[in-house]
Amino acid sequence: MCNRAEDQFAPHARQDLERLFGDIFTWPEPRERINPTDPLLAVRVQDDGYAAVPLRWGLIPPGKTSEDLKRLTTTNARVETLSEKPTFRGAFLEGRRCIVPLSAFFEPDAARTPKRGERKRWHRVHRPDHRPLLAAGLWEVTVTPDGPLESVTVVTREPVPDLDVHDRMLALLLSQDLDAWLRGTPQEALEAAMTSWPSGLLVQTTA
Template identity: 45%
Template sequence: MCGRAEDLFTPKAVAALTKLFGPFGWRALDRTEIRPTDQLRVVRPGAEGYDAPLARWGLIPERMTEDEAKKYAMFNARIETLERSRAFAQPFRSRRAVIPISCFFEWPVRQNGVKTKVRIARPDGLPLLAAGLWNCTEDGTASCTVITRPAPADLVGVHDRAPALLLTRDLEAWLRGAPAQAQRAAASSWQPGLLTVLPA
């Protein structure tokens, strides 16, 4: 599950994002805790390279208003059920995106039953590139969701789900590949041992 994130990008992360996607004001927001319904930067294929608009975190499906969407938790979408989901199937076929974040947070339950907030990030200061979907309503409201997958082995003790993080080699498959290719990339790109889990 991914319900809290951060976009405090290091200079190294800004350089990497600029090289990958372009100069899209990566330090414009600098938030320590992003929650569902807040704005996320959404990188998607554009006419010349990429676009990177801000979008509401929590997908608003077609034929649904923002008020109606508030009744549902659509800030995450399970990779296993994308193709048969009424809310996510069409965006998965034609509106895939990458959502850069600096970290995400979880609250694992410790032995004493107390939940402790942890920060999950790359130790090298590079950004996390989460697979996502976007949509735009008739009134022009942009929205997005973060894809989740079963947690890699090193995060199972934190939560049984994790964002579907992408290595740069798999960006093209996720953004422009056929649905089956994109699903494989999101489900398997990220490998154990690349993240640190530290008290937040």
């Protein structure tokens, strides 16, 4: 599963995002490594346009706290079970869907188990033209003693055939399928998340 990401957008990648969603971005300091519980930039529907907001990475459903979820990983949500898992079902079926723009994501080397004392080896997955990756996401809001807390998870799917570092990958979307994910019926959104991304658009390097 993807629990490490990057938002080091090249200037032309920022321009791509502004062309797609409008002048809605306050660009954060670029980060080489984004970890669970860090803020993750998400784009969601607002009125007739979009809003770009930083959300806690690791979805917390209403009525729950981060303490309740200590034994669960909510940074990723499997697309095949979005309609079934109580943690994600409400956000998915009620349309709290978003787009998570990234410059790259990282997957651990599934074929190699680190020896004692060795660090896990990661593969950086990105577009060779450095255009932004647009991942399907879900967002939620829950009430805490400190006020409302908004959080996000990134949807995953089976990998495309030419991405062989892990048995899952982010559910990436082509621009033509953004509306189906954000505004479509649950079935339209599922189809977009499962099938939008083709082979041949990603490269992987050892991080």
